[in-house]
Amino acid sequence: MSKLFVMDHPLILHKISMIRDKNTGAKEFRELVNEISMLMAYEATRDLQLDDVEIETPICKMQTKVFSGKKLAIVPILRAGLGMVDGLLSLIPVAKVGHIGLYRDPDTLEPVEYYCKLPSDIADREIILVDPMLATGGSAAAAIGFLKEKGANNIRFMCLIASRKGIDVLQKAHPDVDIYAAAVDEELNDHAYIVPGLGDAGDRLFGTK
Ligand SMILES: O=P(O)(O)OC[C@H]1O[C@H](OP(=O)(O)OP(=O)(O)O)[C@H](O)[C@@H]1O
């Protein structure tokens, strides 16, 4: 079974409260999502491999550690996942970025794919898949399925709000994929929106409602 990491850092919890507030406008919402993603990147990269290398300081040679050759890719699920990319890239500027376009059909709630563009060596990369919302789990599970079809086998999923149901669905469908969530909410409503949640993350990021 995959691991679930729920954030407990006060800065993250404070900023999550602010994005949940319906009075937070698109500009502030975007800035906060960016900041939360940056803070979560710190937690979600804690176990990345380091290599020993020798460097020379102005004083002497020394043995030190750098990121191993294992390469990273950040993959947002469009649209809302786009809001999390810059925060991650600001800490991991060498990462490549793939895009998976999915929307959730409002009637069937099934994810519909409309775009997929990934780095050509995606199979060799350690992947951070990002989407602010894990509701029924259908979109994240489908995106991970696409990545695995392309040969990816080292994937972690990062979201801001996860529902209990979404976590269960994802862990059953992809028990190898660890989940990093800033908050876990218990309920989904009749339209499969997370309760209390924050509403429609894509609409709030891009001002489309
Ligand atoms: O876990 P699920 O039940 O699949 O729901 C979560 C998905 O729904 C939202 O996307 P949406 O369909 O609103 O598309 P958008 O990002 O373009 O707004 C959200 O960003 C996730 O991708």
Ligand SMILES: O=c1cc[nH]c(=O)[nH]1
């Ligand atoms: O609560 C939800 C559920 C799906 N997608 C969202 O943006 N919000």
Ligand SMILES: [Mg+2]
């Ligand atoms: Mg949306």
